[in-house]
Amino acid sequence: MSRPFDPDVIISTLRQADRLEAFPRTGYVLSRVPQPESVAAHSYGVCLASLLLADAVLARPEPPEVDRGLVLEMAVLHDLSEAVTTDIPAPVKAYIGRDVVKAAEHRAAQQLLGPLQPRYLQVLDRYEACDCVESRVVHAADRIQMMVKVLQYEAAGVGDLRRFWQYERNFHDWDLPEAAAIFDRLKQHHRDKDWPVGDFD
Numbered sequence: 421m422s423r424p425f426d427p428d429v430i431i432s433t434l435r436q437a438d439r440l441e442a443f444p445r446t447g448y449v450l451s452r453v454p455q456p457e458s459v460a461a462h463s464y465g466v467c468l469a470s471l472l473l474a475d476a477v478l479a480r481p482e483p484p485e486v487d488r489g490l491v492l493e494m495a496v497l498h499d500l501s502e503a504v505t506t507d508i509p510a511p512v513k514a515y516i517g518r519d520v521v522k523a524a525e526h527r528a529a530q531q532l533l534g535p536l537q538p539r540y541l542q543v544l545d546r547y548e549a550c551d552c553v554e555s556r557v558v559h560a561a562d563r564i565q566m567m568v569k570v571l572q573y574e575a576a577g578v579g580d581l582r583r584f585w586q587y588e589r590n591f592h593d594w595d596l597p598e599a600a601a602i603f604d605r606l607k608q609h610h611r612d613k614d615w616p617v618g619d620f621d
């Protein structure tokens with residue numbers, strides 16, 4: 421059942437989500453990247469990567485059904501809980517337990533989205549369950565955006581990003597051949613060190 425429109429609820433949600441612009445991606449902080457991208461910038465990149473990857477899947481000769489709207493909803497919301505939890509880096513998640521982190525992120529999402537339409541939490545639940553092609557697209561796009569950013573930083577000569585290439589989980593393709601092909605090309609750029617340095621190359 422949908423909730424009645426309340427401008428204050430929407431404004432409050434946007435105010436809290438605005439913190440994502442201030443929170444850096446901590447994996448890059450640990451890798452000594454000066455002024456790394458924010459969680460908000462990452463989320464935009466994931467939205468774009470998700471849209472492009474969804475369209476690549478839809479371009480197959482016999483494509484599966486893909487709800488592009490659901491893909492974008494998942495991409496927009498996938499890291500919203502970090503407005504409360506901040507971006508917890510992977511080594512810390514491993515140390516304190518991924519189940520503990522997931523539970524905290526779920527509570528944060530309920531705090532942020534609970535006053536809004538129930539659909540938003542349902543979308544996040546489907547994303548986390550990863551039991552549909554839309555969720556798999558967004559999970560893969562999340563890693564694709566990250567590895568593109570890693571190449572950008574490497575080309576600029578900032579930070580020590582070797583660990584990103586050593587962590588196989590960063591290249592999980594979620595059974596999407598299109599994602600696998602993109603990861604292969606990104607690895608090739610890394611090996612060949614031929615990533616363009618200039619902003620407009």
